[in-house]
Amino acid sequence: MSAHTDTAGHGAHHHDDHHDDGASHGSLKEYTIGFVLSVILTAIPFWLVMGKVFDQSSTTALVVLGFAAVQIVVHMIYFLHMNTRSEGGWSMLALIFTLVLVVITLSGSLWVMFHMNTNMMPMSIHEMKNMP
Numbered sequence: 001m002s003a004h005t006d007t008a009g010h011g012a013h014h015h016d017d018h019h020d021d022g023a024s025h026g027s028l029k030e031y032t033i034g035f036v037l038s039v040i041l042t043a044i045p046f047w048l049v050m051g052k053v054f055d056q057s058s059t060t061a062l063v064v065l066g067f068a069a070v071q072i073v074v075h076m077i078y079f080l081h082m083n084t085r086s087e088g089g090w091s092m093l094a095l096i097f098t099l100v101l102v103v104i105t106l107s108g109s110l111w112v113m114f115h116m117n118t119n120m121m122p123m124s125i126h127e128m129k130n131m132p
Contacts, residue, residue, distance in 0.1 A: 026081055034078025041071040058114075065106050072102060 045064040047053070054060045076082045076098065082091040 026078075030078055034074060037074045037078070038071060041067050041074060061110070065110070069099075069102055069106065072098070 045067045048060055048063060052060075054063070073095075076095055080091075082095045084092045
């Protein structure tokens with residue numbers, strides 16, 4: 001064997017073995033877009049809460065939860081690089097699964113918070129002192 005074949009066989013061209021499986025590693029432009037969107041999707045809900053834009057807090061909570069869901073999607077696309085091409089579509093399946101879990105979690109949390117006041121036993125301090 002010649003020295004040239006030994007070197008080529010032991011990784012001299014390992015940088016040429018890059019294949020495109022659809023997975024993106026991200027560029028500065030993509031990270032910048034993701035960062036700007038994340039800042040906007042954080043600043044708007046912050047302004048909505050601090051500025052008391054809506055009269056009812058439930059409306060504010062729904063809008064903030066909507067922005068949170070959109071921000072999750074932005075993070076998954078721009079920072080985790082999930083799309084339909086990467087990993088044979090499994091990344092998109094993970095994105096859909098995550099969205100289903102987010103919807104279940106958010107709706108369950110809202111349901112619990114909304115009904116918590118109704119289901120709590122109203123007691124005054126005097127009634128609590130008389131409890132066994």
